[in-house]
Amino acid sequence: MALEEIVEHCQNLYDDLDFSSVNRWKNAVSGRKVVGHMPVYVPRELIHAAGMLPVGILGGGDQLDVIHGDAYYQSYICRIPRSTIELAVTGRLDVLDGMLFPSTCDVIRNLSGMWQLKFQDKFVRYVDVPQDFDLDVGGAFYTRELQQLRDDLAELSGNEITDEALNASIALYNENRRAISELYAYRSAQPWQVPTPEVYLLMRAGMLLPVDEHTSLIHDYIAAAQAVKRPVRDNCRVVVNGLFCEQPPLGLLKSIEMAGCYIVDDDFMLVARWLLKDVPTTGDPLRNLSHAFINYSVETSCKYVPTREAKGKFLIDSVRKTHAEGVIFSSPSFCDPALLDRPMLQKALTTQGIPYTAFKFAENSGQMQPIREQAGTFADSIKLWSAA
Amino acid sequence: MNTAATDTEDVQKEESMILQKAMISANYDALSTAHEEGKKISSTFVPGNLNELLMCFDFVRNLPEINALQAGMRKKSGGYIMEAERSGHSEDVCTYVKSDLGMMSKGQVGPNGKPLPTPDLLLLSYTGCFTFMKWFELVRDQYDCETAMLHVPYQADGKITENMRHFVVTQLKEHVIPTLERVSGIKFDIDRLREYLRESAKAEDDLVWVLQSAKNRPSPIDAYFGGVYYCGPIFTAFRGTRETTDYYKSLRVEVEDRLAKGLGPVTPEGTLDEERIRLVVEGPPNWTHFRDFWKMFYDEGVVVVASSYTKVGGVYDFGFRHDPDNPLETLADYCLGCYTNHSLPSRVDMLCNYMDEYQADGFLVNSIKSCNSFSAGQLLMLREIEERTGKPAGFIETDLVDPRYFSSANVKNRLESYFQMIEQKKARGQDRTAA
Numbered sequence: 001m002a003l004e005e006i007v008e009h010c011q012n013l014y015d016d017l018d019f020s021s022v023n024r025w026k027n028a029v030s031g032r033k034v035v036g037h038m039p040v041y042v043p044r045e046l047i048h049a050a051g052m053l054p055v056g057i058l059g060g061g062d063q064l065d066v067i068h069g070d071a072y073y074q075s076y077i078c079r080i081p082r083s084t085i086e087l088a089v090t091g092r093l094d095v096l097d098g099m100l101f102p103s104t105c106d107v108i109r110n111l112s113g114m115w116q117l118k119f120q121d122k123f124v125r126y127v128d129v130p131q132d133f134d135l136d137v138g139g140a141f142y143t144r145e146l147q148q149l150r151d152d153l154a155e156l157s158g159n160e161i162t163d164e165a166l167n168a169s170i171a172l173y174n175e176n177r178r179a180i181s182e183l184y185a186y187r188s189a190q191p192w193q194v195p196t197p198e199v200y201l202l203m204r205a206g207m208l209l210p211v212d213e214h215t216s217l218i219h220d221y222i223a224a225a226q227a228v229k230r231p232v233r234d235n236c237r238v239v240v241n242g243l244f245c246e247q248p249p250l251g252l253l254k255s256i257e258m259a260g261c262y263i264v265d266d267d268f269m270l271v272a273r274w275l276l277k278d279v280p281t282t283g284d285p286l287r288n289l290s291h292a293f294i295n296y297s298v299e300t301s302c303k304y305v306p307t308r309e310a311k312g313k314f315l316i317d318s319v320r321k322t323h324a325e326g327v328i329f330s331s332p333s334f335c336d337p338a339l340l341d342r343p344m345l346q347k348a349l350t351t352q353g354i355p356y357t358a359f360k361f362a363e364n365s366g367q368m369q370p371i372r373e374q375a376g377t378f379a380d381s382i383k384l385w386s387a388a
Numbered sequence: 389m390n391t392a393a394t395d396t397e398d399v400q401k402e403e404s405m406i407l408q409k410a411m412i413s414a415n416y417d418a419l420s421t422a423h424e425e426g427k428k429i430s431s432t433f434v435p436g437n438l439n440e441l442l443m444c445f446d447f448v449r450n451l452p453e454i455n456a457l458q459a460g461m462r463k464k465s466g467g468y469i470m471e472a473e474r475s476g477h478s479e480d481v482c483t484y485v486k487s488d489l490g491m492m493s494k495g496q497v498g499p500n501g502k503p504l505p506t507p508d509l510l511l512l513s514y515t516g517c518f519t520f521m522k523w524f525e526l527v528r529d530q531y532d533c534e535t536a537m538l539h540v541p542y543q544a545d546g547k548i549t550e551n552m553r554h555f556v557v558t559q560l561k562e563h564v565i566p567t568l569e570r571v572s573g574i575k576f577d578i579d580r581l582r583e584y585l586r587e588s589a590k591a592e593d594d595l596v597w598v599l600q601s602a603k604n605r606p607s608p609i610d611a612y613f614g615g616v617y618y619c620g621p622i623f624t625a626f627r628g629t630r631e632t633t634d635y636y637k638s639l640r641v642e643v644e645d646r647l648a649k650g651l652g653p654v655t656p657e658g659t660l661d662e663e664r665i666r667l668v669v670e671g672p673p674n675w676t677h678f679r680d681f682w683k684m685f686y687d688e689g690v691v692v693v694a695s696s697y698t699k700v701g702g703v704y705d706f707g708f709r710h711d712p713d714n715p716l717e718t719l720a721d722y723c724l725g726c727y728t729n730h731s732l733p734s735r736v737d738m739l740c741n742y743m744d745e746y747q748a749d750g751f752l753v754n755s756i757k758s759c760n761s762f763s764a765g766q767l768l769m770l771r772e773i774e775e776r777t778g779k780p781a782g783f784i785e786t787d788l789v790d791p792r793y794f795s796s797a798n799v800k801n802r803l804e805s806y807f808q809m810i811e812q813k814k815a816r817g818q819d820r821t822a823a
Contacts, residue, residue: 072767074785076480076757081764103542106518110764112544113732117772126544126731130555131514131521132537137562141541141555148551304514304521304537308528331478336760339478340485340522344529346476360480 056207098123260379312348436515460675460789516728584628623701664689
């Protein structure tokens with residue numbers, strides 16, 4: 001496929017608030033089931049191994065008119081739960097046979113209970129992940145939680161989840177993670193060739209498509225992007241942080257790049273990049289997934305950082321690895337994890353002499369001019385310092 | 389409305405309130421002098437606090453939420469919050485956190501007017517509130533002291549599983565207790581823990597009796613505004629001590645006496661004579677205008693007969709008691725059972741049970757801007773409870789300790805309209821019964 005076709009395909013998937021591709025997948029074979037999940041991390045391998053399609057539910061973005069959802073939430077609560085409720089009460093999520101709510105924050109946690117109250121015929125699970133990172137303590141707890149989830153998903157699907165099936169699913173997701181790493185490495189090396197709005201759309205496609213199809217799509221995109229030559233701009237290189245749950249409008253990412261910043265790392269769709277290395281595909285798959293979570297998963301605001309010294313290290317490492325010149329904290333309004341974390345991360349950056357700027361957004365933010373101006377000023381200041 | 393309605397300067401207090409005030413003052417004094425006396429200090433949170441365990445290591449206990457609450461009642465939290473916002477903390481996040489951080493920036497002076505020393509340990513019991521985790525990361529960043537993390541899994545399906553209990557107990561054994569031993573220099577003595585737990589259970593029996601006295605008509609207590617006083621010792625630095633057992637004994641005697649005399653609750657302006665409306669309230673109170681807020685209720689003869697906030701530091705009225713025969717398991721069950729660690733359906737069930745058992749006329753949500761753990765989902769809870777009980781529900785919004793989010797006129801207007809609605813509904817019900 002040509003580059004434009006791939007991007008257009010991803011854009012169509014992104015724009016489709018009726019989840020048509022998921023409906024098509026489900027209806028193609030009788031008995032197929034679909035399980036939705038909220039950001040930030042759930043072990044999608046388990047859903048896949050049960051023969052079901054994991055689907056990322058990421059709110060309604062800036063195209064959904066939220067009419068019912070606002071009646072469920074006070075004004076001081078972020079946007080993503082209200083647009084997610086809107087998607088559900090308007091029947092757009094009827095395609096889902098179940099829903100997983102990961103341990104993200106109090107709002108998403110309580111949304112799991114709202115789902116239990118409102119959609120009593122649906123399978124609902126809260127996925128608790130350990131904040132104790134001792135393999136024998138938090139790891140053991142998580143392994144047993146995974147076993148429970150495995151049993152529940154097997155019951156929902158009607159398919160036993162064997163170790164062989166799960167190891168095969170892990171192998172597919174390993175391939176997917178490798179493809180994404182390749183994409184991110186390519187963007188970091190030549191960001192003018194791989195604009196972040198395109199990366200974002202590709203990652204969003206991965207929330208809807210079967211994993212192997214998504215992996216192929218990434219490979220196709222990289223090949224297509226390499227085949228064209230795009231102009232190099234005099235942009236600075238930035239890491240964006242805070243986009244792990246409520247999604248930025250596409251216009252926000254475009255605005256940052258148009259303002260003179262190449263985004264060279266980000267924290268959106270972390271579910272696809274949560275595990276930083278391949279998970280072994282032999283042995284006890286639950287233990288392997290649990291160990292991967294404990295030993296090599298990303299740091300984000302939803303996770304506890306056990307020592308003061310380690311706070312912010314992951315972000316600093318990302319800046320160093322990608323040769324970024326600054327960080328843009330782009331946090332959703334009323335996002336407790338991102339906003340409580342931000343001062344600590346900013347302090348860590350300051351100690352390393354890494355410049356940053358910060359603003360808030362909502363998934364339905366329409367006015368991008370202030371963001372463009374702020375990002376532009378930030379880019380200018382970086383260039384001025386570099387020149388000095 | 390009140391038999392002893394007096395000048396508001398001449399505030400009426402129950403004996404137990406005076407006793408409690410003395411206990412709190414003594415604890416702040418103990419905190420102020422702890423380091424001089426060679427004692428260690430642990431900061432910890434109210435929900436899921438391990439007070440009995442900390443006492444085994446002679447830690448003096450500091451509770452940042454209580455400091456923020458006290459700052460709110462003393463009209464200092466507004467300045468602290470603005471100080472924290474000036475230093476980069478978002479206007480969107482929890483004001484307990486910002487009050488605490490602002491207090492630190494402004495010299496860390498406690499409610500007794502003396503500096504609060506730096507804690508030696510942060511015991512982060514991550515129970516029912518995500519913000520706790522970030523709060524102690526932020527505090528750790530300032531104090532650079534050791535942190536012991538206890539992850540308490542969420543009761544998402546309305547039950548405590550063996551895996552959850554085992555996880556909490558294992559963390560206690562493998563991480564929390566060894567850290568407490570190391571920081572305090574004192575070896576863990578499980579029999580000492582059993583003794584404290586035995587005392588806790590006695591006090592819990594009396595607390596439950598007091599809270600359930602509100603099933604009577606008239607209720608001898610207000611289970612929200614008065615309830616926060618009644619829960620004070622058991623939710624904070626005192627659970628497991630003899631003085632707490634004595635406090636609850638004397639509180640029970642006090643309430644038994646009021647009940648025998650058919651008296652209503654004691655308000656700051658005296659005993660409430662006429663109980664017109666009985667409410668169940670969900671959510672924490674506002675602290676910056678606590679007395680004004682309370683007055684909006686008792687002026688209208690409204691008594692809160694049950695509340696969820698008085699369960700935030702432990703749910704005892706469905707049978708749980710600390711069990712000295714299973715000391716670590718009981719600590720796990722206590723942490724897992726705190727109110728905000730319950731799923732929304734469980735919370736709805738609990739509140740419907742209160743509406744029924746306490747013969748409430750209405751259900752009110754005080755939605756707190758700072759507290760998503762409580763607030764997210766409350767509008768759906770309200771509808772569910774209204775539907776299941778057929779009783780009118782009301783909704784107001786305030787904040788814990790940010791005075792900018794307490795609009796007296798708005799809250800009063802809403803409450804008055806709500807109370808009128810309840811009375812009309814009650815009158816219609818009575819008419820129908822008479823017919």
